[in-house]
Amino acid sequence: MTEDVSDRAIAARTDVYFNRTRQIVQKFGDCRVTYAVFLRRPVVSAPRIMLDWIAAVAAHRGVRIEVDLVHPEGEWVGAGDPIVYLTGAFADLADLETLYLQKLGAPCVAAFNAWQMCLELKTVAFLAMDARHCAGEGMQEMMAYAASVGSRAAQRDGARGFTGNATDATAHFFGQPHGYGTMPHALIGYAGSTVRAAEMFHETFPDENLTVLVDYFGREVSDGLAVAARFPEIAAAGRMAVRLDTHGGRFLEGLDPAESYAVIERHMPEAIRRYRSETDLRHMVGTGVSAAAVWRMREALNQAGYPRVKIVASSGFNVQKCRVMAEASAPIDVIGTGSFIPEAWGETYATADIVAYDGHPRVKVGREFLLRQNGHRQNGPNGQNAG
Incomplete structure (x- = not known):
């Protein structure tokens, strides 16, 4: 996604007091500053979109902005621990803070959530279905990127992670040439039956694997078996899947509270005998x-x-729901989710503070923890320059 990095575009979208600070510094004399950029909660470092933007701004302005990336992409970061230090002329950096913070906080929290989800269900493949929950293409790119970062972090610990996503534009983050998906509920309604929708899809895309939504008519089991019977060769080849998306207002076909408990008792009785919160219990047998x-x-x-x-x-697969599914050893092959998108948006707010002016450490009272520690690299192995 190409973004306008002209001074006019930046000034229009940044906080006015940063624009005025830039003008004051230009009038009274510039100085060299270092910003520490951090979040107030633990996250997984997902800085690429922010750093690419800073590099584009530096190139457009013809200036040098030094980047010391303390926590590389995919690394766990503690609360308040600077992810990156940015050093350059105050006049070159003062008006950028609003926009680069927007590009850092939410991806880092979403990457953390995706990482946790994948670790809870290491043998399950995940599909990122965040796009329709995003507020525009900028957020869509950040969330897809974040899921890919969290996924790779989990894959280093043996998880399958996210194997793709739902849109072509962001599929490259997952190393895929295109997005994945078969049919929405609207196609089932159009076709008039689940089997007919499957037939239409197969006739149109005969070489594609067949994943069929089975909850439209409230006959998940019956319709799932009917589709398998209609396409026995595809079913036998392992190229068919049924997608469960039953909404929270009813039970899956054939289940009620008693039968739900009975199902878990047949397969994972120890999972149901522990104390659980109301939410966990709903994920288990609700x-x-x-x-x-x-x-x-x-x-x-x-x-x-x-x-x-x-x-x-x-349907609502966040970290908590994934944990319950893992405890019940639920036989899921793939999870489609956008619930790695942060629920508490206030937790995504990244912050930046200047910690040095012309090489002299100085920061507002209460933020001394941001100061570079003795021996901390000024441009170490993970450092890079923008521009």
């Missing part, structure tokens, strides 16, 4: 896409002779 719902779908497919039909689960 309405919507619960662990019991996934297990029931797996039972039905296996009993009907379709052990190779996969289960894709979606």
Whole structure:
């Protein structure tokens, strides 16, 4: 995504007091400053979009901005620990803070969430379906990037992680040539039946794997088995999946509270016998896409002779729900989720403070923890220059 980095565009979108600071410094004499950039909560470092923007600004202005990246991409960062130090002329940096902070905070928190989700379910593949929950293309790019960073961090610990996403524009973050997906609920309604929607999709895209939404008519099990019976060769080849997206207002077909408990008792009885919060219990045996719902779908497919039909689960899969699914050993093959998007937006606010003026350490009272420690590299192995 190309962004206008002209002075006029930056001035229009930055806080006025930063613009005025730049003008004051230009009038009374410039100095060399160092900013420490940090978040107030633990995150996973996801700085690339911010750093690329800073580099583009530096190139456009013909100036040099030194970047000391303390925490490389994908590294865990503690609360208040500077992720990066930026050094340059005060007049070159003063008006950039608003915009580069926008590009850092949310990706770092989203990367942290994605990392945790992937670690909770190491054997499950994730698909990033964040796009329609984003506020425009800028956020869409940040969230896809963040999911890819968190995913790679989890993959280093043995997780499958995110294997793709739902849009072509951001598929490159996952090393894919295009986005993935088959059908929304609207196509089921248009077709008039789940089987007919599957037929339409297969006739249009015969070489694609077939993933079918099965909750539209409230007959997840019946319709899932009907689609498998309609396409037995695709089912036997492992190229078919049923996607569970049952909303939280009802149980999956054939389940109720008693039967949901019974399903978990058949497969993971120890999971149901621990103390759980109301939310955890809902994820385990409640309405919507619960662990019991996934297990029931797996039972039905296996009993009907379709052990190779996969289960894709979606609907509210955040860190907490992934943890419950892991405790129940829910047999999920793929999770489609956008719930790595931060829920508490206030936690995404990145902050920057100047910690040195012309090489002399100075920071507002209470932020002394941001000062460079003795022996800290000025331009170490992870340092780089913008411009």
